[in-house]
Amino acid sequence: MIDKTSPMPLYFQIEEAIKQKIDKGEWESETMIPSEREFAENYEVSRMTVRQAINNLVNDGYLTRRKGKGTFVSAKKIEQKLLGLTSFTEDMKSRGYRPASRLISFQKTTAENRVAKALEIEEDQEIYEIKRVRLANDIPMAFETTYVPVDLLELNESHIKEGSLYSEVENAGFVIDYATQSLEASISREAESEILEITKGAAVLLIKRQTYLTTGRPLEIVHSVYRGDRYKFMIDMKR
Ligand code: 16G
Known part of the structure; x- marks a missing residue:
């Protein structure tokens, strides 16, 4: 050979x-x-x-x-299509994995300048700050920080811990419309490495998403760190 x-x-x-x-x-x-x-x-x-x-x-x-x-x-990477606007729970289920979250923190806080601007709310207005490790078949895949305006909807800590944010939003009668998302290469910092069970400095994918409702109002801004050794994003392209 x-x-x-x-x-x-x-x-x-x-x-x-x-x-x-x-x-x-x-x-x-x-x-x-x-x-x-x-x-x-x-x-x-x-x-x-x-x-x-x-x-x-x-x-x-x-x-x-x-x-x-x-x-x-190594374990095979999960292939994630960059196509529809889907939630982590939906993505994992459609691939036959069992989705779960480990709630690191769930708190109400006030929005600082950058977050307030993105969520189109006043600075100092209340927001939920949710930090979750997202797991597939008990393996940590991503570390996600989500900000949602408190005046938009009431979120229940145990629901977020057990289930899906997007289901909560839809059950409250809102329709999720579109998102803008960016994807960057990065390396894991110490805190993230511990949470994701990878070595410090390992390759990760940094994804930022800003999601809007059909009313035009921003629903969330999300900062996710995905494990580079477990995740791969696929895009279909037509010419
Ligand atoms: C995905 C989204 C995130 C959204 C979450 C809802 C990316 C990069 N991010 O993780 O923006 O908040 O799904 O998931 O895909 P859930 O409904 O399972 O809580």
Whole structure:
């Protein structure tokens, strides 16, 4: 499989060979891959070359190193289509995952300048500040901070803890209309890393959403940190 006469670097060829095994399902997630020594012997290359290939695959999220245990095939990323305006609960259910939230905090506070502007309310007006870890099959996927104006609707802490914000909003008779959303690359900070159970500095996706009701009034502004090793966003494009 490795062609030593090819202009393609050896580490790259090894990377491709490993990726193929993962993509074809020959190596499922959580499978421990052979040791550097075994790879080096099989492919008749140096251990340095193998290490470089494995390092790249760890950085790209294909493989995960566990201290004192070995290197494993990472869990498959959840593919999220950037299409309709959906909630986390809906997204996970449609993929066959069990959605849940861990409520970090739920409080009424006053809006500071930037938040007030985005929610089109006066500064110092009351807002809900909701911090939730969003889980899929008990695995933390995202850390989400949501701001909703208090005068818009009454939110119940236990409902938010157990269920879906969008259901609460719709049950109150509002119709969610559209959102603007941005997506940026970032690295996890210490607090987020602990909450998301990832190493500090791991790759994350930073998503900001501003959602509006059919009345034209802003419903929420949301700041979400998604795990880069578990999540991937897909867009269909037509020309
Ligand atoms: C998603 C939305 C978030 C919304 C939440 C409601 C993104 C980036 N964010 O997480 O804006 O507040 O869903 O979810 O997709 P819920 O209805 O399950 O509480």
